[in-house]
Each structure stands twice: as structure tokens, then as C-alpha cells.
Amino acid sequence: MVSASGSTLGELIESLDSQYPGLKARLVEGERLRSGLAVFVNGIQIPSRLNARIAADADIYFSPAIAGG
Amino acid sequence: MTTEKQYRVIGTRPVRPDGVDKVTGRAVYGADVTLPRMIHGKILRSPHAHARIRGIDTREAERYPGVLAVVTAEDLPDVDVVLAVGEGGDVNMRDASHNIMASGKVLYQGHAVAAVAAVSPHVALEALKRIKVDYEPLPPVLDVRKAMAADAPLLHEDLFTDTMGQRSEHPSNIASHLIAEEGDIEQGFREASVVVEREFVTHTVHQGYIEPHAAVAEWRDDGQLTIWCSTQGAFSVREQVAQILKHPISQVKVVPTEIGGGFGGKISVYLEPVAALLSRKAGRPVKMVMDRAEVLAATGPTPGTYMKVKVGADAQGNITAAHAYLAFEAGAYPGSPIGAGCTTVFAPYRLKNVRIDGFDVLVNKPKSNAYRAPGATQAEFAAEVVMDEICEKLGMDPLEFRRKNGAKEGDWRPFGPPYTRIGAIECVEAAQASEHWKTPLVKEAGSSRRRGRGVASGYWMNWGGTSSCTGRLNPDGTVALLEGSTDIGGTRASIAMQFAEAFGIAYERVRPQVVDTDTVGYNDVTGGSRVTFGTGYAAYALAKQMQREIAAKLAAIWEVDPESVTVEGDRYSAGDKSVNLVEAANLISEQGQQVVTSVTTTPHNRSGAFATHIVDVEVDVETGKVEILRYTAVQDVGKAIHPSYVEGQMQGGVAQGIGWALNEEYIYDENGSLRNASLLDYRMPTALDIPMIETILVEVFNPDHPYGVRGVGEVPIVPPPAAISNAIYDAVGVRMTTLPISPARLCAEIMAKNSARA
Numbered sequence: 001m002v003s004a005s006g007s008t009l010g011e012l013i014e015s016l017d018s019q020y021p022g023l024k025a026r027l028v029e030g031e032r033l034r035s036g037l038a039v040f041v042n043g044i045q046i047p048s049r050l051n052a053r054i055a056a057d058a059d060i061y062f063s064p065a066i067a068g069g
Numbered sequence: 070m071t072t073e074k075q076y077r078v079i080g081t082r083p084v085r086p087d088g089v090d091k092v093t094g095r096a097v098y099g100a101d102v103t104l105p106r107m108i109h110g111k112i113l114r115s116p117h118a119h120a121r122i123r124g125i126d127t128r129e130a131e132r133y134p135g136v137l138a139v140v141t142a143e144d145l146p147d148v149d150v151v152l153a154v155g156e157g158g159d160v161n162m163r164d165a166s167h168n169i170m171a172s173g174k175v176l177y178q179g180h181a182v183a184a185v186a187a188v189s190p191h192v193a194l195e196a197l198k199r200i201k202v203d204y205e206p207l208p209p210v211l212d213v214r215k216a217m218a219a220d221a222p223l224l225h226e227d228l229f230t231d232t233m234g235q236r237s238e239h240p241s242n243i244a245s246h247l248i249a250e251e252g253d254i255e256q257g258f259r260e261a262s263v264v265v266e267r268e269f270v271t272h273t274v275h276q277g278y279i280e281p282h283a284a285v286a287e288w289r290d291d292g293q294l295t296i297w298c299s300t301q302g303a304f305s306v307r308e309q310v311a312q313i314l315k316h317p318i319s320q321v322k323v324v325p326t327e328i329g330g331g332f333g334g335k336i337s338v339y340l341e342p343v344a345a346l347l348s349r350k351a352g353r354p355v356k357m358v359m360d361r362a363e364v365l366a367a368t369g370p371t372p373g374t375y376m377k378v379k380v381g382a383d384a385q386g387n388i389t390a391a392h393a394y395l396a397f398e399a400g401a402y403p404g405s406p407i408g409a410g411c412t413t414v415f416a417p418y419r420l421k422n423v424r425i426d427g428f429d430v431l432v433n434k435p436k437s438n439a440y441r442a443p444g445a446t447q448a449e450f451a452a453e454v455v456m457d458e459i460c461e462k463l464g465m466d467p468l469e470f471r472r473k474n475g476a477k478e479g480d481w482r483p484f485g486p487p488y489t490r491i492g493a494i495e496c497v498e499a500a501q502a503s504e505h506w507k508t509p510l511v512k513e514a515g516s517s518r519r520r521g522r523g524v525a526s527g528y529w530m531n532w533g534g535t536s537s538c539t540g541r542l543n544p545d546g547t548v549a550l551l552e553g554s555t556d557i558g559g560t561r562a563s564i565a566m567q568f569a570e571a572f573g574i575a576y577e578r579v580r581p582q583v584v585d586t587d588t589v590g591y592n593d594v595t596g597g598s599r600v601t602f603g604t605g606y607a608a609y610a611l612a613k614q615m616q617r618e619i620a621a622k623l624a625a626i627w628e629v630d631p632e633s634v635t636v637e638g639d640r641y642s643a644g645d646k647s648v649n650l651v652e653a654a655n656l657i658s659e660q661g662q663q664v665v666t667s668v669t670t671t672p673h674n675r676s677g678a679f680a681t682h683i684v685d686v687e688v689d690v691e692t693g694k695v696e697i698l699r700y701t702a703v704q705d706v707g708k709a710i711h712p713s714y715v716e717g718q719m720q721g722g723v724a725q726g727i728g729w730a731l732n733e734e735y736i737y738d739e740n741g742s743l744r745n746a747s748l749l750d751y752r753m754p755t756a757l758d759i760p761m762i763e764t765i766l767v768e769v770f771n772p773d774h775p776y777g778v779r780g781v782g783e784v785p786i787v788p789p790p791a792a793i794s795n796a797i798y799d800a801v802g803v804r805m806t807t808l809p810i811s812p813a814r815l816c817a818e819i820m821a822k823n824s825a826r827a
Contacts, residue, residue, distance in 0.1 A: 025234065026233060026234025026235060027234060034234060035151045035159045036159050036245075036408075040485060040486045042486075043486040043487075043489065043673075043675045044673045044675065045673070059486065061484075061485055061486045063484040063485045064247055064408035064411075064412075064484055065153070065159055065408070066406075066408045066409045066412060066484070066530065
């Protein structure tokens, strides 16, 4: 678990990238998360657009997008 | 177990609206659709598992009497779009396009290379024989471990491995490598008193739906395309067809027929775009129906796997560390359910030190597809057999071990936020309290027969998705309920019951109908155990919205403040005025007004479904045949809306799991040719093979749903293979780590054990 700042998903990833250089390239493709990734904010999956708003003090999880049957 | 709240409709067992039509043959399935001037399409498929296509000559087929159209990959546009298909899984539509019609190379035996439409299916089949395909055969790779080797034949020269967002330097058959890590597994294994590590192999398995794929397409001169098909998701078919054909989605309408099973295999399109292309070329409606061999060889089975699981525990029975290495066969294009395998492999347990490595690997087999809890059955088979061996070494009761280490709210899980309120431990406790578990098993059953008991737990996550419903209040107070969710497991009933409960009327006064994509708002697929949760949630919201609209109309008629109208059950009141729903409907109708309401909801479903199963088996040590003597499935269902259909899901899942455990597998020769593409040779269990499955419903309320519903359809397939393997060990003392545990494999292991003892 690490801490990062930002009011949008994009800002959050920039903050993470400053702490762990290269992480943004692994997470982002254009203006979205890379295909096949999902993001959860306080337990709830949100749209994977970089301008998606992030609530203060939120717990964020990045995860592979899981398919079901 | 029951929740405290009492309901009028929920928890009862009414007759399903579609039942009589289905048992009397009136229901219309995919192959039943017939249109005026309709012709018939057939597909030419590759005899090679891996070959370059040097050329296709269709001229003689085009000239054959009765042929109206021939298509190949050249008739498909180039597409490069990624689309979320099913439960959030991203699918590259270029791969999907190449999968339905090979472009440049064929990648598995049965890969489509051309299609013909003709005046009859027989003429179409004759014409296929006149298509000349010039193949350059290439070496196939059929085993996941061989495909991962650096010198393996490559399926796609432009595919590189993605390791958590980092691309490999060289092309590879490994499409992706996922890693989930928590704590320090090396330290965890040092703290262990016992460590068990085993390797596992499972083979390709098909969903085994009884109804083959079928589609009818009509492409009109104005560009309007209508498709009738058997599918788990009419809206998903509409999106996929629009993307693959680069046709405006507004000009594609999909009419879902009844469906004879899907289990994840009827989400991706195979026939629909091809039938559409043939219809456009021929100027007539085209019907395409697969035969069983095509279904088995050329649709999307669940992958074979190679897995390695290592678990350590201390002397008190606490798990100290766990590591899983999971390599899944994606088939011809990336996209095995490896993410789900990683998520579920250790899901029933509270873990502090864990690492999971997952690999998505291409082989020359059909592109794998979802199958009921995709990826979980394979992964949890491996983990649950290892857990059983840990218990054996510790001398610990396997259910007590699972209770002691059981996951609960707030615990870590791979690839996602911590668990919310779940019922993993409650399921184990219900299994411990079951009559089955408390009844001793008589182990001796004759000179060559041994009996054993096994248990296993399983997990599958839940998904909410987007659902829409439309309700129309009839003048007699009944409601026409329009849905877009394909009814596979009795969901017309379970959705109508939730609507009736929320609307305050009897279930029989709701008429649910599954309609086409032009008639109701968007619905995600019937998959991911989501419909009774997600579309039920929409039906609940619809009922509440309709009540508000009825109250507002009555307020206008009564000339009172809308806020003053109260609703209790089916009664609407304001001051001294009070009417029931029938009277309200009459009043509104007399004013020349209608209540027609639509809602779309996308509820979050952060919960998951857990199950614990107990099985007794009898093994014939001379033949290796395994008989299932008794089976009990315990599952947290949240709230059983229609208990019979929940029990049916559990029993159906167990039946499929038993087939996977004991008999079902794709058998390929060394050239990649499928040798058992019929239901005579691909052995699915029948009613004669399986006893009555006992069910125990545990109801742990899901706070994300107004009635506490959890998805129930998928998790019951997960525990059976491990539970059966553990029972076989209890019976004859051999650990079966390869699926299926066929008589030949089991005999070989028993003989090897006896030889070693001698």
C-alpha cells in the first residue's frame, strides 16, 4: 500500500509516477487506463478515464479487468 | 438459514412463465427462426491446426447451382478496436474478426476460412467442397508449457509479452504475465511446519450447452441489419457485429431467441457477422446453424492449464504462505481467464504472505472463452487439493482448517479491494453442521471397491453491470415487464418476483418478456452471475419509479399535493381517498393516460459468492471407475429469490463440475486435430451418472442489493473437481493432480502406487 495525491485518476497516476518512475507508462494508454486494467475507488469500480474524479482519502486499487461467464 | 425480514413473493416457488412453452416445444430457439426467401449458410473450416493461407479459390463454388454468395476474410473490413465483451473483459475486435474468418493464417483445426450461402444446407455443403484453399502447413504447438518455450513455433509474429504493463523484447506466445504479491512469502515458508508443493494439469473442456450456435441475418437494401440468434447478450452481439463489420450500431437490431444453455460460451459472436455478410451479398435472409462437431472444434472452450501451487502452514494449522504459478491456454488469440484464475485461486482463505503468477499463453487450439466461473475451477482445483494435503500432514479436519483460515470482511484479496461482507466461513460452518458431514462413511464396499469422502471450497466474484427494464401498467392493474436479459436460469421469474415484491402485487400479475435491442434500454450480458442481482435491481428501481408516477397521476386526478399520496402494498391513499392498484389503473386509463416507465441502473456489486462442497465416492480399484455416492453443495446465496432456481443453479454447476472432474477433455492428436468432436466421444455426465445433489442455502445479506441478493450461477462448478480428487485420495490413497480423473489415469496411478509398495 502506498500513498499518492490527486483529485483525478490522471493526477493520481502522475503522483505515483513521480514516486515510482515508469509506472505511468505501465498504467496509461492515451487518455485512459491501458486496455485490460480496472480501477476501484473505495471498493467501487469507476470508469477508467484519466479525468475521473477521485474522492479525498480514497483507497484506490488497480486490477486486471476480469471477465466472467 | 433465513434472514429475518418476511416477504410476500420473495422466497416462494412460483411456476416460471416460459416453462410450459419450453416443455411443449412451442418456445422458439435459434434454429427455429424461419423467414420468407431465407437461404442457408455453411462454413469451410481448416483441416490444419497451424498453416499459412497462400490462396483461396472460390470460383467453382460461386458457379455451383443454387449458390447465392461466398465470403472469405477479404469481405471483412480491417478493424482495430478493443471492446469490453461480457463481464468487463477487453477483446481486440481485430482478433475477433480473424477468429470468425481466418486472415493470412489458420491457427487451429476448425478455424473458418470461407462461407457459402445457398438455397439449401446440402447445396451449401456441396459448394464448400469446391473451394480450393492452398495451405502451407506450419508446426503446431498444443501444450501450454511447450508454447512458453523460447524456441516454440509462434502463432503471431507480432505478439509480445505484457508483464504488468512492460513489453518483452522478443515476440512470444505468452501474451501476458500477471503478478499479485502481498507480504513476504519466503519468510512465510520459513515459518511453516508443513509445506506442500504440487504440479497440476487440466485439459480443454467445453461448456457443453445442448443447443448449437444458430443465427439468422437479414440485411435489407436500406442497410438495416436484423439478427435473430441464441445469445447470452443481444446488446453485446449488436456491439460486436457493428464493430466487426464497421456498420452503424443504429442500423443493427438483435432479436434474442430462447437459449439452450450458454455458460459463457454464447457471448462472443461466431456466426452472426458471417450470416450478415452472406445476406448482404445474396440479398436474402441467411440462416446458419452449427453442427455438434463445429461447436466443439470451433467455438470457445475453457482452457487447459499447467499449474504449480505451494502452501505452508504452522503446527496450529494457520496458513503462513502460499504461491501459485498458473499458465492458462488462451487458444489462438490472447484472452484466457487468467486474471480470474489469479483472483480466485486462494480466495476462500485469509492470507498474509502470498504471490500469484499468471500467464496467458497462445496455443493452436480454438480461442478459449468464458465457462461458468471462468478460470476459477482450474485454479481452485489446484489450491484445494494442496490444502487437503496440508490438512492430512497436520492431522487436521479439513473443514475446521477452512473455518480457521477462512476469509472474511476486510481481508486482502489479489487484484481488488478487500472483501466486503462475505459468507465464506458461514458456508464452512453450515457444511460442518450438515447431516452429510455428520454421517460416517462406510469405507469398505466389496473386494475391489473403496469409498472416500472429500471436501473443497470455492469462490466466484459478483458483478452488477448495467440493466434496463420498461414497465407498462395495463388498465386491469397488471404490468407488462420488458427486459433485455436473456433468460437462462429462470430469470424471467426471479426478476418478475422482485418487481412484484417492490410493487406490492402478486407475481402472477406481472408478465415478463425478453425483448429485442430496439425495444428496451441497454443490458449487459447474462453472465458473471449478474442477472438476478443486476436486472433484479433494475426491476426494483422500476417498481419504485412506477409507484411514484402512479402517485403523481392520482394526485393530479384527486387535486392533492403529490407528496401527500402514500403507497402501502398495492394501495394508494391521500386523505379520505384510497384506491388499490386495479382501481388506480382504471382511474388513470379513464383519463386517457398511461404509465409507461423505463429505468436503467448500474449497481455496484462488491460482494462475492462462496461455496463448500462435500462428496462421497466409490472407486473400483480394478477399473478406475469412480461413482458419486452422495453430494452436498453448501453456498452463500445472499437471498434466494426463487429457491428452486437457486438450487437448480447449484445442482447444474455441480453436474458440470463432476463431468470436468471425471470425464470431459478435448483429445488432440500430435497434429492438432481434435479426435473426439462428438458427444459420443466427449463424455458429459448424464442423469444416470449423478445422484440427487443435496443443497444447503446459506443467506448472508449482500448490502449492495435491496433484497440482499448475491450472484449464484457460477461458483457451484468450482469445488467439485477438488472435492472429488480429495475423496478419491481418501478412498485409495493416490493424489490425482490431472483432470479429468478418467478411469485410465486413475488405474495407472493406483497401479503405480501398488508397484511402489511391492
